[in-house]
Amino acid sequence: MNFLQMIIPLNITKTISDWIYSIMPETAASYTIMVVIAVAYLALFAVAGLYLVLLERKVAAWFQLRIGPNRVGPWGLLQTMADALKLVSKELTSTTKIDKFLYNLAPYFVIVAALMAMAVFPFSKQFQAFDINIGVFFLIAISSIGVIGILLAGWSSNNKFALIGAMRSGLQTISYELSVGLSILTMVLLTGTLQLSEIIEAQRTGGWLILQGHIPSVIAFMIFMIAGTAETNRAPFDLVEAESELGAGFHTEYSGMKFAYFFLAEFINMFIISSIAVVLFFGGWLSPFGITENIAWFPEVIWFLIKVLGLIFLMMWFRWTFPRLRVDQLLTLEWKYLLPLNLMNLMLMAIVIWLNWTI
């Protein structure tokens, strides 16, 4: 036991799991551990989502030459906590003509899908809940579930704005899923594995994948960020909510905590898209140029978070710069530009790998 293993979370979790195994039979213990990890992730990412909301509000304020939340707590740090408390304590209102079962089910679809995707991310070498060999595939599959929740919410609300918003969401997610999938596939060509931890290991020696694959990688990154922004239903692709046209889109009829689930899921989805980009293009938790590789006690999760926050900032920059697309422009962008470019890029990447032009 050296100093390294004293602080890294692995050991804390190992101690806890040893203790749980010692007090109950093996099957019960493994289920208990699953529940404990799930609750820990839930708490962690609920708080992370709240702080992303705060970050969004601050960044938005600075883009518009305002100050942003600065009253609750030092520098407004407790603002979103207070908002969440308010939302928890609010009455859950609904209209009379809703489809009750689907209406209540929809927010859980959205938030559960968002939180499930978090399970496979390697935040550092040890900090990974679920390291499966089809990690990337799992992520693509899970990220499509969220749209079912949005469609259900729009349909069951029995509100025309909500329905229009939900249908736009379906249209948008189905279209842009292709681009997300193909740009991820381009990078998978380069690594030859779908397992997220191995994708990061492949970047330890040859440099980050965005450097290894140079031109096709950069194109894939740009396409991934555009399609990923569309996938999270954020501006400039926020036709789903479109405040100026649809009220609040699919969550018009929701209030209180159910609304908060949709709101939180949007920010967790943003975190997910940024995390996928960090793992696939920017070396996950690997430090730039390996500067902290030999410092044993350095928590690598910091590098992961710095990179993720950088990409989240980029998405916020998009949001506060670009105006919303029209539906036909949205489809033109995907089917006439992103998809053909993506297929070309896939071929280019194949050629690059075939001729050994990778760096």
Next chain:
Amino acid sequence: MSYFSDIYKGIKTLLTGMSVTGGYFIRARKGAITQQYPDNRETLKMFDRFRGEVVMPHNADNRHYCTGCQACEIACPNGSIEIIWDRVVDPETGKKKKEIDKHIYHLAMCTMCGLCIEACPTNAIVWAQNYENSVYDRSKLTKILNQPGSSVLDGIED
């Protein structure tokens, strides 16, 4: 084949937009336009074009420029201004002339259109830049613009 040049132009214009907003983002810490109002109540000054309420400036001798011509009262579209005037005899020339007794201004009715100020031939009434105009009693919004005991400045009628 404008396909690729369209893509190039699209990306270029998007980056131009992002550089503009990025510049704002960097400068935001210094040049925030937000006024943290109740905190900076002492130093906060409204800009010159702000229309707070109509006032009648008086000089140090308690003299104003209002001749009582009633142009503002006629110009006012909803009767916010009422002028109570009197005819007095000028002691020097012995002629009768008009003089205001009360220039009554109903702030509660005023729409801040500014027609009275445009109509005034002697610039006797102007906009004030005050902004805390709320009161607890509606009758406090009816104001008498000329101060008690004030009189018109000599030679304004000419």
